[in-house]
Amino acid sequence: MGLDLPEEGHFVGRVWRAGAGPCVVALRKGRVVDITSRDAPTVSALLERDDLLAVVDSAPGEELGSLDEIAGTSVAPDATRLLAPCDLQAVKACGVTFARSMIERVIEERAGGDPTRAEAIRGRVGAVVGERLRDLVPGSEAAAEVKRLLQAEGLWSQYLEVGIGPDAEVFTKCPPMAAVGWGAEVGLHPISRWNNPEPEVVLAVDSRGQVRGATLGNDVNLRDVEGRSALLLGKAKDNNASASIGPFVRLLDDSFTMDDVRRLELTLTVEGEGGYRMEGRSSMAEISRDPLDLVAQAHGRHHQYPDGFMLYLGTLFAPVEDRDAPGQGFTHHLGDRVTIEAKGLGSLVNTVRLATEAPPWTFGAGALMRNLARRGLL
Template sequence: MRVIRFADETSLPVLAALTDDNRIYALPQRDLMELVREAEELGVSPLALIEKEIAEGAAPVGVPLESLTLLTPLDAPEVWAAGVTYERSRDARNYEATGGKLDVATFYDKVYDAERPEIFFKSTAARTVGPGQDVCLRSDSSWQIPEPELGLVIGRNGNIVGYTAGNDMSCRDIEGENPLYLPQAKMWRRSCSIGPAVRLAETVADPYRFQIACRIYRNGELAVEGTASTGQLKRRFDELVSFLRRDNDIFDGTVLLTGTCIVPPNDFTLQDGDRIEIEISDIGVLSNTARKLVP
């Protein structure tokens, strides 16, 4: 079972259940975390509450998913991200930091093997966009890429409520110039997207079997394609969540992006008009178009 949000004819957000056979049912709750809290109060799981509401006559949506104007599946108050959680990510960061000297050890090697993971603040609800919306290219960077990642939707008690797809837009040149520039390399207007749905955690037998694909189209033609699996992760999800929560206040519906294993070729940078597709099995396709920011 997946949960989505879409804009109705008056542009108001509607929460809906998306079944595995692509039937859509409008739900009475205003957002995902309201549904989760209501389920907790009733002593049932979110899936059980959704199934109950469908059985009791939740309104079916009479148009196909492709016809809906999808929104972010939730208004995540904060989006955090983990870095260097895959070997491919470590190698890419080393390439940036050393100018291509892959035989030189760096602090990225250290954090890859360290007990403490790299976790950084990525975005807020106001900076995060949903399916079909534009992501922005930073005006002072000439080497930018998307980073396709599985996102964990975290409840107020630190529990993983569900999984979504995320795009952690990154400036490789800014981060490679100096690690202290990481916030500028990662965080700017519309530098993050999530969606198109949240797969409820209780419906996922093994979260380390998600298949991830990234496709970048330029002038309508496929320019870059890559695939990966969450089974390639160096870190466990509960480990990442535990470090994020350590001495930290976590707001209901926080999203934690878990790192990328798909990195475009080193000579590739996003251009204005490129379309980015991030597909995660059993979640869906998150599609955004890159647009230049005007300084």
């Protein structure tokens, strides 16, 4: 269950060290180095530095072992283990950023959260919309014309509004410090009966709105809860352990640029009981809004993030094949192992549990401040 990170590039992340707590680490030639200092006590602070790449390359630190050694340790609360590679940053997410998955959001809404109704609605929506949405530029006059057409057919939806209208959907995925990392359990709210993983690219953005790097994320989604009402988005998206990010943030440099982010191809594998296996993909080349446009819609004079933010960019993936019974589509089983991979960013692996059974979130921003003060890092 390796992380598959390339040898080239600059990578930063976080590790929980037994007896110390959360530490900022850099990856140097396959070795994990603790570079926590008074100048960079958190990943949030590190990403604010103008000399970021130099610090990651050469700042004094303590070698903790190989990446495989760290990843192979227990995920028990007191064990040395990988954490999500973010800390004080807000964790935001953009939804309905791909045309194909946008149609699935419309279907969820029309089905009222009932998976048995989805197939019939999918056929009707597909017959009317077809391929018309695929190449539309959100907010354009052509998009406005499609909106008028769909309204005339009685198929307009709030999901189409954010999918092809001028304003993107940007919501809070979880509070700072609540995201889980590689190897951790991800949580489903126990009321959900129709849910799925969402493989996404996650940008690491500093307080100035500059993208400093990218990583992988699983924006765990409760299709039935959000389908009942968009006003239940918070319950559908923000639960204990429902935001996974990792394994490391790959920093932008000469070997990895925003154009590389725009070309990323994500693969998803779900492995479950009885030999069950599902595969999927999400291609950033098919995103409807440019990643920098999404950053600008989240950050600016209208909204500041003094500790930076992590931004999920949305997904093309929306599973429709049946798992349990005809016409019910895909939903998770407890114990599913979810692997999200992208060349250049490695792999993010998590196991599905109920949010009520995953380890509770107890170490927040206050605990981090007390920990850093006790270690003389503030």
